[in-house]
Amino acid sequence: MKGLLFCSALSWRPKSARLWYVLVILLGLLNYAFGVFSDNGFAVAFILFYCTASLNGGVMMFGERYNWNKYIVTLPVSRKQIILCQHIETAAYELCIYMSLVLSSVAAMAWKGADAAEIVYDVILISVIIISISVSHMVSAAFGGRIGQRCGVLISVCAIVSILQSIYDFPVECAVCCIIAAVIIRAVSIPVSTKLYGKKDL
Amino acid sequence: MNIIINNTSGVPIYEQIYAQLKNEIISGALKENEPLPSIRGLAKGLRISVITTKRAYEELERSGYIYTLAGKGSFVAKRNNELILEEYLKEIESHLERISKLARAANIGKNELIDMLNALEED
Amino acid sequence: MNALEVKNIYKSYKKTKRAEGFELKNISFSLPSGCVMGLIGENGAGKSTLIKLICGIARADGGEITVLGTENTSRKFTFTKRDMGVVLDYPCFPTKFTANDINRIMRRAYTDWNENIFFKCLGTIDTDLKYGSYSKGMKALLPIAVAMSHNAKLLIMDEPTSGLDPIVRDEILDMINEFTREENRSVLISSHILSDLEKACDYIAYISRGELKFCEEKDDMLDKLVIVKCGEDELNVIDRRKVIGVRKSDFGIEALAYRNAVTGGIHCEKATIEDIMIYTAKGDLEGGARI
Known part of the structure; x- marks a missing residue:
């Protein structure tokens, strides 16, 4: 397990995943600009979607791309641990994205004066991303990373487009509901993906 | 070895x-x-x-x-002389078998063979 | 004790648009502790599938596999894997990783990791070189080095020597040879290079079209069987039930038969594993023997 986590850390060291980190920082900057100038949120959503897609691909398809997923089964780890490790890895990198979003929004608020709608918007986006990644975890545990990634991307595109269309005035309750839904789906996705992965032929 | x-x-x-x-x-x-x-x-x-x-x-x-x-x-194991003797005898026997085969093929008589053996021993 | 026991393993892959259907039919054999077993068979015979099933990469539809005393579907198998070294038949390390990275991962993965052995196995390979830029021989060597370096009791190798030059192959065989110097270490190795297996193995198992044709002690089998070269009438003298396969040409007959059935002045030669494999696969002889 320690070895697996270390392997994830290696594959995400800045040297190997430079582009991804650049995207996350760009995401923060754009979100800040969007907050300050109250511009269209499309660019933010687009980059966010891009980050998730590559995170998704990075975590779930990393093993399959190199046959590494078959190899690690022969190391002294259980399949449960392999899936758990994937979840930990995603969680860590999701955290990166969220920090970037929330911090930049807070910074924008400080610059411009309080506007809670900004944070609500971020929270809803974040929840959507959590849900899409959770679903794609389950799908890739059953059908492989490629299909999982496509599925996750599809969900986040649909959600983000519908969010953008109903322009920004979400009530706070809506954000709370989204968070609860995201947490529940994430909580379900861990045992479900473990179960699905346990019986799979790699 | x-x-x-x-x-x-x-x-x-x-x-x-x-x-x-x-x-x-x-x-x-x-x-x-x-x-x-x-x-x-x-x-x-x-x-x-x-x-x-x-x-x-x-x-x-x-x-x-x-x-x-x-x-x-x-x-x-401890040297077992009987065993070794038997082993040597077996080997001699197999050589003799070849000798007699060759002798028969070359039409050499028993006495001639014994003479050859005697000559060998004298050397 | 047996290092590996395979009992009635059954696995079927359905025919799809992309892949041919395939079946492993009730395979059973066991590998005694301390021995080397060679797994032979034509392409697509099921060797790799069997090895995947043993390692737990794929799940069997029926039967059971016991590795080092632990069933490979049980929870305890996670710990048993500490004593297993596995080499798969395709490159399986991320291309961006260097040998140093692999060392750091494995140091955390295996409790008994010995990096001295690891780097010694790698020999002259630059440890800061990315796996993606390795040559074919180096790519093959890295997983073998990993398998050798954590004091495993069972090595499972799927074609570790395929596509390599004779020098590297010899080095790998030497490594396996050294590895099994210790009493409780066993190896299961599949290969198409039968001369390698002839040097390295105690047992030979032959799989053909998903079926286990034989699993025998190598030298015993090689002593028992001979290649007979003779004319047709001479062959008829030999008991049909003692002949395994026949190959006919206009100028005579070659057959694989049991040594004790060959009488008189019929010319016979020592059989090789290759002969045995070919005659078992092709020599469809009515009423003929099986090994």
């Missing part, structure tokens, strides 16, 4: 090991109570099967040339 395995001779490998170790013991190159190479060491050194080597050792033990102490390995 040299053991040479011939892969093309058609003689089973365990017999080759058996014969060569036996020769070492009979000729006295391996002294009484001297340890033999370990089965695994010999097999790995010669790059042959462990099972085959084990079989050769078992045969040697059965014929009384070596004895095995559990956990310690195999050792050369």
Whole structure:
């Protein structure tokens, strides 16, 4: 397990995943600009979607791309641990994205004066991303990373487009509901993906 | 000690090991109570099967040339002169068989053979 | 004790648009502790599938596999895997990783990791070189080095020597040879290079079209069987039930038969594993023997 986590850390060291980190920082900057100038949120959503897609691909398809997923089964780890490790890895990198979003929004608020709608918007986006990644975890545990990634991307595109269309005035309750839904789906996705992965032929 | 395995001779490998170790013991190159190479060491050194080597050792033990102490390995058994004599006799017999075959083919009589033997002994 | 026991393993892959259907039919054999077993068979015979099933990469539809005393579907198998070294038949390390990275991962994965052995196995390979830029021989060597370096009791290798030059192959065989110097270490190795297996193995198992044709002690089998070269009438003298396969040409007959059935002055030669494999696969002889 320690070895697996270390392997994830290696594959995400800045040297190997430079582009991804650049995207996350760009995401923060754009979100800040969007907050300050109250511009269209499309660019933010687009980059966010891009980050998730590559995170998704990075975590779930990393093993399959190199046959590494078959190899690690022969190391002294259980399949449960392999899936758990994937979840930990995603969680860590999701955290990166969220920090970037929330911090930049807070910074924008400080610059411009309080506007809670900004944070609500971020929270809803974040929840959507959590849900899409959770679903794609389950799908890739059953059908492989490629299909999982496509599925996750599809969900986040649909959600983000519908969010953008109903322009920004979400009530706070809506954000709370989204968070609860995201947490529940994430909580379900861990045992479900473990179960699905346990019986799979790699 | 040299053991040479011939892969093309058609003689089973365990017999080759058996014969060569036996020769070492009979000729006295391996002294009484001297340890033999370990089965695994010999097999790995010669790059042959462990099972085959084990079989050769078992045969040697059965014929009384070596004895095995559990956990310690195999050792050369006490020199059994009768056994060795028998071994020599067997060899002489097989040579004689060839001699008589050759003699018959060349039409050489028994007396002539005995003369040859006498001449050899005089030298 | 047996290092590996395979009992009635059954696995079927359905025919799809992309892949041919395939079946492993009730395979059973066991590998005694301390021995080396060679797994042979034509392409697509099921060797790799069997090895995947043993390692737990794929799940069997029926039967059971016991590795080092633990069933490979049980929870305890996670710990048993500490004593297993596995080499798969395709490159399986991420291309961006260097040997140093692999060392750091494995140091955390295996409790008994020995990096001295690891780097010694790698020999002259630059440890800061990315796996993706390795040559074919180096790519093959890395997983073998990993398998050798954590004091495993069972090595499972799927074609570790395929596509390599004779020198590297010899080095790998040497490593396996050294590895099995210790009493409780066993190896299961599949290969198409039968001369390698002839050097390295104690047992040979032959799989053909998903079926286990034989699993025999190598030297015993090689001593028992001979290639007979003779004319047709001479062959008829030999008991049919002692002949395994026949190959006919206009100028005579070659057959694989039991040594004890060959009488008189019929010319016979020592059989090789290759002969045995070919005659078992092709020599469809009515009323003929099986090994």
